[in-house]
Amino acid sequence: MSERRHPNVVNREEVAAMPMAKGKHQLQLRRLGAAAGGQMIGANLTEVAPGAVSFPFHYHCATEEALYVLRGTGVARIGDARVPVREGDWISFPVGPEHPHQMINDGAEPLVYLVVSASVQKVDVVGYPDSKKVAATAGTFDRPIHRFIAREGESLDYWADEPDAQ
Numbered sequence: 001m002s003e004r005r006h007p008n009v010v011n012r013e014e015v016a017a018m019p020m021a022k023g024k025h026q027l028q029l030r031r032l033g034a035a036a037g038g039q040m041i042g043a044n045l046t047e048v049a050p051g052a053v054s055f056p057f058h059y060h061c062a063t064e065e066a067l068y069v070l071r072g073t074g075v076a077r078i079g080d081a082r083v084p085v086r087e088g089d090w091i092s093f094p095v096g097p098e099h100p101h102q103m104i105n106d107g108a109e110p111l112v113y114l115v116v117s118a119s120v121q122k123v124d125v126v127g128y129p130d131s132k133k134v135a136a137t138a139g140t141f142d143r144p145i146h147r148f149i150a151r152e153g154e155s156l157d158y159w160a161d162e163p164d165a166q
Contacts, residue, residue: 010036012045026052029115034140042117046103047110048074054103061125065093065117067103072111075104100129127152 004014015030026049033043046067048054057077069089076083076091078101085091085103093101105111126135132152139145159165 008037044115047112048105057102057130059100063124067113067115070112072109073107074111077102
């Protein structure tokens with residue numbers, strides 16, 4: 001690989017693909033925003049294999065996302081809707097439980113899209129409607145400070161197990 005032209009300029013070929021595979025979740029992403037030194041705007045180049053789905057159906061409480069379809073066709077699952085998508089489509093995913101989302105590749109070719117996110121927040125809570133889970137994360141993607149996933153409805157008392165609260 002050749003020397004970088006500038007710390008804020010990166011080519012997709014200069015960013016290692018991160019494969020993610022678990023059952024029907026078959027994708028790879030390249031963290032372009034972070035690789036180019038982005039601090040407030042994130043960007044991932046994402047490729048979903050034919051017949052596969054992206055990340056689990058989810059919504060964010062603090063991070064707004066959007067994506068632009070570069071190649072292929074598929075379905076954007078947004079709430080109860082399943083919307084056909086194709087090259088050239090821009091899709092917004094505002095924060096909140098009204099906007100859970102997931103990408104589905106129902107075609108024979110890879111579905112490739114650029115995900116852009118407002119990364120100002122280093123803290124987020126993510127809901128997973130299908131599995132009734134909630135994840136809380138503090139820190140960055142590659143350096144989390146805390147990450148906690150629980151089933152909705154499970155909770156501890158604020159004072160539980162605190163040694164000076166007995």
